[in-house]
Amino acid sequence: MSKLKTFTITLTLLALAGVTYYGTRQSGPVNPGAKSANDKNLGGNQQNRPVTVSTALAEQRDYPVKLSANGVISALNTVDVRAQVSSTVSKVHIREGQFVRAGDLLFTLDSRIDEVNLAKAQAQLDKDMATLADSQRNLERSKDLFAKKFLAQNAVDSSLALVQAQQAVIASDKAAIAAARVALGYNRIVAPSAGRTGIISVYPGSLVQVNATATPLVTITQMDPIAITFPLPQRHLPDALESMKRSDSFVLARLPDGQTQFKGRLQFVDNMVDAASGTVKVKAIFENKEMKLWPGAYVNVEFSVQTLKDVIVVPQDAIVIGPKSKSLYIVDAEAKAAMRDVTVLHSFGKDAVVSGIAAGSQVILDGKQNLRAGTPVIVGNTEPKAETKTDVKSEAKSASVPAASAS
Numbered sequence: 001m002s003k004l005k006t007f008t009i010t011l012t013l014l015a016l017a018g019v020t021y022y023g024t025r026q027s028g029p030v031n032p033g034a035k036s037a038n039d040k041n042l043g044g045n046q047q048n049r050p051v052t053v054s055t056a057l058a059e060q061r062d063y064p065v066k067l068s069a070n071g072v073i074s075a076l077n078t079v080d081v082r083a084q085v086s087s088t089v090s091k092v093h094i095r096e097g098q099f100v101r102a103g104d105l106l107f108t109l110d111s112r113i114d115e116v117n118l119a120k121a122q123a124q125l126d127k128d129m130a131t132l133a134d135s136q137r138n139l140e141r142s143k144d145l146f147a148k149k150f151l152a153q154n155a156v157d158s159s160l161a162l163v164q165a166q167q168a169v170i171a172s173d174k175a176a177i178a179a180a181r182v183a184l185g186y187n188r189i190v191a192p193s194a195g196r197t198g199i200i201s202v203y204p205g206s207l208v209q210v211n212a213t214a215t216p217l218v219t220i221t222q223m224d225p226i227a228i229t230f231p232l233p234q235r236h237l238p239d240a241l242e243s244m245k246r247s248d249s250f251v252l253a254r255l256p257d258g259q260t261q262f263k264g265r266l267q268f269v270d271n272m273v274d275a276a277s278g279t280v281k282v283k284a285i286f287e288n289k290e291m292k293l294w295p296g297a298y299v300n301v302e303f304s305v306q307t308l309k310d311v312i313v314v315p316q317d318a319i320v321i322g323p324k325s326k327s328l329y330i331v332d333a334e335a336k337a338a339m340r341d342v343t344v345l346h347s348f349g350k351d352a353v354v355s356g357i358a359a360g361s362q363v364i365l366d367g368k369q370n371l372r373a374g375t376p377v378i379v380g381n382t383e384p385k386a387e388t389k390t391d392v393k394s395e396a397k398s399a400s401v402p403a404a405s406a407s
Helices: 004-026 028-048 112-147 154-187 234-246
Strands: 051-057 061-075 078-081 087-092 105-109 188-190 195-197 220-222 226-233 251-254 261-269 279-284 296-316 325-331 337-348 351-355 362-366 377-383
Touching: 051 188, 051 325, 061 337, 087 351, 112 154, 226 234, 226 296, 234 261, 234 296, 251 279, 279 296, 296 337, 296 362
Parallel strands: 051 377
Antiparallel strands: 051 362, 061 226, 061 296, 078 220, 087 105, 105 188, 195 220, 226 279, 251 261, 251 296, 261 279, 296 351, 325 337, 325 362, 337 351
16 A cells, blocks of 8 residues: 555656646747847847937137147347457456347457547647648738739639648548547447347457458347247238238247247238248247247247137037048937037137037037937036137148138
8 A cells, every 4th residue: 555655646746747848848939939029128228228428518609710830939139249440359348148238338449549540630630720720821811912913813812722622631630530439439349239148259358350250249139029930821821911900910839848828929921932831931029028938949839810700619529520421419409319410610629610510519529439319318527618728739730621611
């Protein structure tokens, strides 16, 4: 009886196991279909999942079209001081690097010979003046005797000629005295203009001679104001000339360290375009009271050649460059990404001037790689408007359209 009961239980368990296995085999084709549907629903949820992005506001404003170039600092006035008489240096009245004004005494030369020559010329004048006085007295006596019929007319004429000749001698003596004074004055060498002195090449006792090719005694360089010369592409020549007429031709200059900035004004445009480079030289004037701009040094120059009026400015990072066009993503009214085709009118530094979107649009910057049109977005942080002050880069690297179409 016990064995029969055990057998019955075992048989029942085997039957249940078989039914379970058969049911699993029959329901197998239904479960894969259900799994596929679930996976599909899951994929759809992932596609509609919001993407976190950062944005910037498209700004409508006037935008200056700028170019950058390497400029060279040059002095407005540089004078090589040389001697105008041959002599020796008696005294040096200045120091190297000293600032002088026009008329300041720089050097004194040995003037003894010129002083003697001046005294000699003065003595000759005194002698000839005495001779003239005697000739005039003789002329008066001749006239008196002629009136009394004691002398002929030719005798009076001869006396008059002697007086006139002596007057000419007196005029020559006075000219000689003036020349001697000029020569004496050359022994006092004064500054012809204001500026900073350079290296002094002579010392007391040095011999100086009249020689235009000789080393100058000193060079005086005007430091304030000072000029910066830089090349301007010829296509911007009309804009530069027009800005000079409007008196708004401001130029910014930065030292190589990028920290110090100077503001000047365009003053001069050369009268010829360099055919080899296609540029024209222009000159800007800067105040240099702190003496940070040094002649001969190179600086980075930024010049605003024109201003685009009421244009849309966005960060360049927002631009998506496609094979045939350029576009960007904006956040629409439904908080979804919307793609807009744009035309880049000008780009400089971090900014791009575009058309095709409205002012105030939220332009997507970061997160574009995960977007498609219609993707929900969450604005994580909104960047400030496109920079008012653009970073300076080479014009050759900035994409811009001709000035006529840009404006």
